[in-house]
Amino acid sequence: MRKKANAPSKEESPGLNYHRWIPYFELARATDNFSEANLLGRGNIGKVYKGSLDDELLVAVKVLNLEVEGASRSFDAECRTLGQVRHRNLVKIISTCSNLEFKALVLEFMPNLSLDKWLYSENQHFLTLLQRINIMLDVSLGLDYLHHQHHHVIVHCDLKPSNILLDENMVAHISDFGIAKLMLIDNKSTTSTNNIGTIGYMAPEYGLTRGVTIRGDVYSFGILLLELVTGKKPVDTMFSGELNLRQWVCNAYPTAVMDIVDNNILRIEFTNLQQHLDRMNILHKCLLSIIEVGLLCSKDLPNERLLMRDVVPRLQKIKNGVLVN
Template sequence: MGCFSCIRPSKNVKDYDGGDIDTNSSVGGKRRENVNGNVSMKKSGSARAKGKDGKTPSMGNAAHSFTFKELALATQNFREANLIGGGGFGSVYKGRLESGLVVAVKQLNLEGLQGNQEFIVEVLMLSLLHHPNLVNLIGYCTDGDQRLLVYEFMQMGSLENHLFEPTQMPLSWSTRMKIAVDAARGIEYLHCKVNPPVIYRDLKSSNILLDNDFSAKLSDFGLAKLGPVGDNTHVSTRVMGTYGYCAPEYAMSGKLTLKSDIYSFGVVLLELITGRMAIDTTKSPAEQNLVKWSRPYLKDPRRHVHMVDPLLEGQFSIRCLHHAVAVTAMCLQEQASFRPLISDIVLALEFLASQPEDSRRSRSHTRTSPSPSHVVDAKKADLRMQGRENRPC
């Protein structure tokens, strides 16, 4: 398999749980990386983020510290007309900094210790981690009891918006595969290029943001955790995340692994293919949970076309659909060890996204048999991971 190599994690690095992380990996505006280009996130006593006392981290040159006045000015005093999103975490406003840069300003609702810890984790994570498929953190504000985060502005909003808002133009099959590849590359960076690996823990369509070209970036790292190191197979933590996206073993036991993110990614793939929400209480009880509803369709290739988003109007290749469903089904394996590695998923999705546009626009509602050459190419990109345990990428 063309897997990317991960560096061997240091055995003295333990899971971050509101404790200390070395933020000195940003020195003079540059990240400290090892010879393989992997980002080190080892703990140190030199720069500490202590969730218990509510102190915020010293970020050096990694992210800009804004005053509340600056951000109030940028958002026109947080005018409702500038509101572009919101939820239990708080509100997101479109703003324009004094420099003219258009940004997204997230004003957090801090509910005690947990809210402040999530703020600290997000600032630390996004200041240390840099990748084309992760949203760029520009700065933060900690004036008094204010906790705000300033991000690059993603013009096209969230994937959730484009899939489920009736006012949005339907996404084409090729755009959906492009978004899937971008999101997978972001997860691959977290799992395979960071030491120790990072478990995203909140992968869902609302956390995948899109720019003008529909390039996708992962956002909202408040629930991210450092993954298992050494001989450890998991980290134990309080169950967090979003119902409908959480891996079953994590929801039941609190045991979090890299494969927990893979399950969540499978749910996002399912949303991309079907145009259905992970949880939709407006549907009949049998159809409210997307994964449960999809199981019979995933198992029967003859039924794959019947689960596709009707807004696609048949504009996709039946062969590409079968491969996409196969990737999705393996991500949604109930036994975590049977789920694929993210690097294998990236390879398979890159194959699907690379198919010429005209081949995608074949008749999708008739049964077709793949050509021998297509089968050979598909096998090269297939996921030969059944029975794999957690191993380095």
Template structure:
């Protein structure tokens, strides 16, 4: 292909039934048309074409600058902590019978997910608060070993990008941690499921920044360094405003 052919034909802008066009990584050059499908084309469909220019190219540059400024602002502002970080002793006590009632006796219809050492159920407390109840598998020696340390460490951490611990319930036959409920589920569901809406570039950036800020707190702003040993989409939970919260720390 000759250099004269490495341009975007302006005639493409006249195709009224063309609603989406991905031109990434084609080494195109020249001016980007401004009409038709090009009037709302996004940066992800034009990457890999360094020689493109024109009004659309300027718009892409402005978009990139805005993203860089946003990232700088989020990463340099003071870490948002809630004053008066409580210890586990200060959390409200929730009885086993209240958790049984809240989850309809740990009904399968309320099951949110299962892991190697636990199952998580959705529940509604008597005061109307929705919670996630993480019930540990008492047949797992590993689960029993980590319960006390997990309660102690999680109860002393308080950050907007970590899942909030509401309470813990423990007796000889039952151990559970009561956590903040995340109505939008986990990130894996939004990335891989065909039944959920598509996350746009800004939403994806926001999730990444929330995860980074949560990790920054664990590594640099908590009085004890805590390492998250299991970072993956299923352990990134989303609240009603699509803010990301780290869960299942796999504490060291």
């Protein structure tokens, strides 16, 4: 009888450490029957709702649209992946709810929502330079874990601001592993998928070979770095033809970078002119270093890009320089 009592439910996915079992009706109550008022965002294969469970725990409930081709496969892949990873900069899974007509992931709730909302909401929030560096470092640490420290190589495939969530302390957590792929520990191996990435962040080789490697994530990270510095989306209307975000930054690097920097970063108050000149000089050097990392990560040829294990110490050095000054 003890063996039967300890046996996992058939509905549970192997490898997940459940804090609790959450039935469908509790999720419906928690989200006010999946009300639009509780909608946090829409993704490629579903919606995410804010909810309060019966014990008042705040959660994010990711409900899959089962009419989308591959949604069930993505759900199963996400369960397996999230159940195996443990890192400070990755969103934690609390539980799942699954039947023939409904599939959902129950995730920890991030009160400061997504990086995308901080950068582009109508009531625009203000991110300081140090906050942006911290977010970039958090994301690089999460990717470094997925690429180089986990016992399997895990490729995210869709890194972008809406998939970077911020907790109450503004610590960044990578979310949405719906199309993540587990790979053998061999950086040369690839696996293919029919649903890779988002336009603007997607590595150029994905459109040619449909192959997925960790260097595709590095490309997306590089574009994200350039976006955080400039405040420009890679799909901004100003980019057309052969001009894209990376090329625009390249044209300004290194002599005119202050002309393309997000104005919010330049919002610094000074007591006198000399202090202004000193701080602007420090800021200029810092931005040059960040842009350099972004350009190295987003090179067209995958083998010319940095790896995340090399990016982390570069960003840590940049952060230390800002703190010292």
